[in-house]
Amino acid sequence: MPIMLAKVNTNNVPDSAGRWRAGEIVQAFTDDHEFGNAEVPEAGNFYHVGITDKTLEEVQTYLQGWNHNPTTTQVSNQGNNRLLEVTSDMVSATGKNAFTQAGVDSLITRVNTDYPTADASYDSHTNSTFRINVTVPIGNRDELIKIINDEVRDMQYARRRWYITQAGMTFLGNNGGTVSGTAAQVAGYLRDGLLD
Amino acid sequence: MAVVTKTLKTSGGDYSSQVTWESTEQTNLVTDGDSHILEVGTSGSFESFTGNFTISGWTTSATNNITIRAVAGAEHNGVPQGGSGQGSRFYSTNYVCNMSAVDIVIEDMEMETNGASVTGIRHLSGSGKEAYIERCIVGRSGTNGGEYSILFSSSGVGSVRNCLVIDHSTAAKSDGIYYEAVGTGVCENNTVNVNNNYGVKTTNTNVTAKNVVSLGDTTNDWSGTFNASSTNNASGDSTAKGSSPVTGVVLTDGTDFTEPSTGDYSPVASGALDGAGDNSVGGNDIAGVAHNDPPEIGCYALAAAGGLSIPQIIAMTRKPNTPLITM
Numbered sequence: 424m425p426i427m428l429a430k431v432n433t434n435n436v437p438d439s440a441g442r443w444r445a446g447e448i449v450q451a452f453t454d455d456h457e458f459g460n461a462e463v464p465e466a467g468n469f470y471h472v473g474i475t476d477k478t479l480e481e482v483q484t485y486l487q488g489w490n491h492n493p494t495t496t497q498v499s500n501q502g503n504n505r506l507l508e509v510t511s512d513m514v515s516a517t518g519k520n521a522f523t524q525a526g527v528d529s530l531i532t533r534v535n536t537d538y539p540t541a542d543a544s545y546d547s548h549t550n551s552t553f554r555i556n557v558t559v560p561i562g563n564r565d566e567l568i569k570i571i572n573d574e575v576r577d578m579q580y581a582r583r584r585w586y587i588t589q590a591g592m593t594f595l596g597n598n599g600g601t602v603s604g605t606a607a608q609v610a611g612y613l614r615d616g617l618l619d
Numbered sequence: 620m621a622v623v624t625k626t627l628k629t630s631g632g633d634y635s636s637q638v639t640w641e642s643t644e645q646t647n648l649v650t651d652g653d654s655h656i657l658e659v660g661t662s663g664s665f666e667s668f669t670g671n672f673t674i675s676g677w678t679t680s681a682t683n684n685i686t687i688r689a690v691a692g693a694e695h696n697g698v699p700q701g702g703s704g705q706g707s708r709f710y711s712t713n714y715v716c717n718m719s720a721v722d723i724v725i726e727d728m729e730m731e732t733n734g735a736s737v738t739g740i741r742h743l744s745g746s747g748k749e750a751y752i753e754r755c756i757v758g759r760s761g762t763n764g765g766e767y768s769i770l771f772s773s774s775g776v777g778s779v780r781n782c783l784v785i786d787h788s789t790a791a792k793s794d795g796i797y798y799e800a801v802g803t804g805v806c807e808n809n810t811v812n813v814n815n816n817y818g819v820k821t822t823n824t825n826v827t828a829k830n831v832v833s834l835g836d837t838t839n840d841w842s843g844t845f846n847a848s849s850t851n852n853a854s855g856d857s858t859a860k861g862s863s864p865v866t867g868v869v870l871t872d873g874t875d876f877t878e879p880s881t882g883d884y885s886p887v888a889s890g891a892l893d894g895a896g897d898n899s900v901g902g903n904d905i906a907g908v909a910h911n912d913p914p915e916i917g918c919y920a921l922a923a924a925g926g927l928s929i930p931q932i933i934a935m936t937r938k939p940n941t942p943l944i945t946m
Contacts, residue, residue, distance in 0.1 A: 434645045434676070441676025441719060442645070449642045450670065452635075459634040461625070461643055468643045486671075536800060536822075573736075573766075577743075582642075582673075 424454045424603065425479040428462065428469040429587045431600070440579040446586040448472075448485045464600030470587070472595070473603030489513065489520060489584040489616055493575040495568045503560050506546060507568070509575055513584075514551040515619045520580035521550035531555060533574050538567055584616045620682070624656040626690070629666050637687075637709060638670040645676050648683035655685050659709075659728065662692025665701025667708040675719035681749055684722035694727040697783070697906035697919060699756050699882060712763075713737050720745030722775075727907075729756040735763040735790065741770045742777060747802065749776035754905045754918075758785035759793070767797045768813070771804065777826075778805035781905045781918045783884060786813040795819055795833065798826045804846075806831050807900045808910065810884045810917040812870070817842040818854075828852050828860055830896035832917045834868050851897040853916045865891050865916060885919040892916040 428451070433444045443449070452458070454473065464471050474482055491511040498506040514520050527548050534543045534555075546554035559567045587595070591612025595602055602609075626632035627640055634640040640657055648655060660666045679685060689695070689707035696703035708729035709715050715732040716725070718741060725740070732739045739757050742750040750771065757768050768784045771777030777798055784795045795813040797820045798804040804826030811818040811833040818833030821843035833840040834855030841858040849861030857866045868891050870879045875890040877883045886892040896914035904910055904920040915921050 428639060430642060434642075436645055436647050436676050436678060439676050441673070443642045443676065447642075450636050450638045457630050457635060459626075459628070459632045459636075459639070461633045462635060462639050469639070488673075582676075 424473050424475050425451050425477060425482045426454055426456070426603075427451045427472045427474070427482055427485060429472060429592075429595070431468055431470055431592075440581060443582055444586070446588070446592055447581070447583040448585055448587070449583075451479055451482050451486060453479055467600075469600075470592070470595040471601045472587070472609060473601075474606050474609055475603055476605045485583075485585040485613065487584045488579060489581040490577065490579045491520065491575045493572045495571055495575075497564070498554065503558050505557050505559060505564070506554055507557055507571070508552055508554045509571060510552045511575065512551070513580075513617065515617045517619060518550050519616065519619055522548045522553050524548065526578060527553045527555070530571075530574050530578065534567075534571055537570050537574070541567055581616065586614055586616065588612050588614050621651075621653045622656060623653050624658060627657055627659045627668065628661050629668075630661075635668075636670055637668050637672050641672070641674055647678035648685070649678050649680050652683070654683055657685070657687045658690040659687065660690050660693030660705075660707030662690060663705055664693060665704070665706045665708070666693070667700075667710050669710045671711050671713035671717075672709060672715060673717040673719070674721050674723065675717075677721050679722040679748070681722055681747075684724060684749070686724040686726065687716075687728060688724070688726035689728055694754075694907060695729050695756055697756075697885075697904070699729060699731075699783075699785075702882075714739070714741060716740045717743075718750065719743045720748055720773075722749045724751045724753065725755055726753045727755065731757075732759055733763050736766055738766040738770045739768045741767070741772070743770075743772050745773050745775065747775040748773045749778075751776070751778045752780070752782055753778075754781045754903070754907065756783045756785070756905070758783075759788045762789045766792075767794045769796045770799060771797070771801045772799040774800065774802045776803045776805070777801040778803075778807075779809055780805065780807045780900075781903065782809045783905055783918050784809060784811040784813065785882075786815070788814060790815065792816045795836075797821075798823065798843075801825055808896070808902075808904070808914065808916075808918055809833075810919065811840075812879065812884065819860075821845055829900050830914055830916045832865075832868055832892060833859075835870060851895060851916060853892060853895070863897070865895050868892065884917065886915045886917060886921050888921060893921055 695706035795811040795818040806828040818840040827846040828849045832853040840854035845860045852859045853865035901910040901914040905918040
């Protein structure tokens with residue numbers, strides 16, 4: 424039975440994508456794992472959530488960071504001057520992790536650092552897509568797209584995409600910080616941030 | 620200023636995972652007035668800790684910084700994966716140590732990734748942030764590859780000294796050490812053996828390389844324009860940077876290295892690397908043994924004559940509590 428460790432409290436650091444927040448699933452272990460002194464529920468740092476009908480491998484999905492997952496396509500070109508569109512499926516229904524002008528500008532700076540001859544420039548953006556102009560011969564286009572995708576994938580919104588809901592945190596707090604159940608039972612207390 | 624020390628062990632420590640450590644101890648070290656040390660492993664043992672490991676969201680400075688180091692007596696002694704009987708390793712199929720906007724020192728650790736298209740150690744962003752990697756073994760343990768073993772992309776300091784960087788993956792474009800953007804880049808007494816693409820690469824001129832050997836790469840062993848004070852570097856091809864370059868170094872067992880086919884990159888007496896370094900740098904080698912004068916090129920000091928292998932000599936002579944270099 425895998426045991427997932429969830430943060431009890433939000434850390435007292437300036438707000439950023441790297442800040443750990445209450446309810447985020449930090450790590451998962453097998454039930455024979457020997458925890459450190461600061462990792463047991465009594466230490467007050469983590470709640471322990473056991474999933475009785477899943478394997479450790481199957482619960483790894485709840486450890487996924489909330490980064491972009493980009494797909495880049497060419498919209499049009501005039502010779503080596505190309506208009507590329509980047510789409511991410513990691514933007515929530517209400518716009519969490521949405522692309523911003525500042526974010527796209529920062530990414531363009533990094534792309535131009537990695538690939539100076541691309542001369543990338545801003546065209547437009549929506550919550551889940553943006554378009555940039557680049558200059559690259561066809562033979563190097565895929566190499567540049569890989570660089571762009573890598574940079575977009577690095578844009579982080581939160582440490583974890585999944586989290587324990589407030590109702591789940593309250594239940595855990597009232598039960599000594601440790602619960603276990605089937606995936607169906609626990610699912611009511613687990614939330615995918617993309618649905619927010 | 621207080622020094623907060625936590626332990627990471629497979630049994631009986633504060634933490635059993637580097638990921639849970641980071642998520643719990645993440646703090647503002649500047650307003651706390653502290654520095655933070657994570658001591659990894661158990662003296663006399665080899666312990667490996669698996670996890671996709673990121674350090675970010677902290678507030679640090681050059682003095683209020685983070686140190687991750689093997690606990691005394693659990694250093695790798697220059698031999699990977701517990702081959703010397705002890706060691707402290709981080710392993711991941713993703714980033715093994717992905718650092719963003721932190722000031723950090725990593726000492727005597729082994730860092731391995733087997734991820735596809737991911738970097739092993741990466742230090743990103745953060746104006747003026749400093750990263751020092753000392754006496755570490757960094758690389759890939761499998762055939763997956765792509766990206767870099769070590770990447771610096773911060774405007775502060777990126778320093779690698781007395782480290783062994785190995786990437787024998789068959790995937791294309793796996794670089795060894797890449798200084799993408801640094802205010803000050805330091806590359807001293809490292810041994811870099813990377814199969815694909817570049818061994819040591821920079822895209823700015825703020826990187827000074829001394830006594831570094833890079834070889835085995837399919838593209839170039841060295842790439843970019845290094846600081847003019849770079850000197851006494853070596854390569855298998857003709858690309859070694861700086862003054863007094865040594866070229867044509869070979870991986871043949873017993874010629875320039877003792878037995879690279881089995882992972883022993885210690886220099887051979889009277890080989891191309893023996894005493895070929897610049898003596899403006901030196902200190903202790905990857906196993907904590909003093910470099911000779913003049914020093915060797917690469918991360919290993921030449922062992923005294925006597926017929927024993929380098930790892931055996933190191934294991935017998937290294938004192939467990941020998942003070943470590945601090946920057």
